[in-house]
Amino acid sequence: MRPIIGTVLIGLLTPALVGCAGPTRQPDPAGTVCIESKDRLGAPGAVVVFMENNPVLPAFVASRIFAPGEITARVGQPIEFTSADPDEQHTAELDSGACGTDYLSYKSRDDLVFKLPGSYPFYCLVHGTTMAGTITITPS
Numbered sequence: 001m002r003p004i005i006g007t008v009l010i011g012l013l014t015p016a017l018v019g020c021a022g023p024t025r026q027p028d029p030a031g032t033v034c035i036e037s038k039d040r041l042g043a044p045g046a047v048v049v050f051m052e053n054n055p056v057l058p059a060f061v062a063s064r065i066f067a068p069g070e071i072t073a074r075v076g077q078p079i080e081f082t083s084a085d086p087d088e089q090h091t092a093e094l095d096s097g098a099c100g101t102d103y104l105s106y107k108s109r110d111d112l113v114f115k116l117p118g119s120y121p122f123y124c125l126v127h128g129t130t131m132a133g134t135i136t137i138t139p140s
């Protein structure tokens, strides 16, 4: 019986795991699309984005947000993510996997800087797609 159960489990889990990995994720360790950096934190001209948890909203509403969630920046302009949530960590991770912030605790900051124009959906690794947004990068 055990081999049959094992085979059934592998048959059920394999598509799910492949689906999670996502064939379109393309990590970018060379930084050709974007880089994560703390070198220019607080520099003037950055686009500031807060990671928040709105305690006023009822529990069944996705209360964790990026503010703003729709972000526009130029090539080379830092996008500075700042945690405004004293309760939980957050990240901003591109759906493509090209780059992402560190896990940010309350008042911590991290920059993403893009080298290529485009539209980049992103989400929080801690809270999944219920905490998500889009970064639009225009030419410099």
Ligand SMILES: [Cu+2]
Binding pocket: 064, 089, 090, 091, 124, 125, 126, 127, 128, 131
């Ligand atoms: Cu989050």
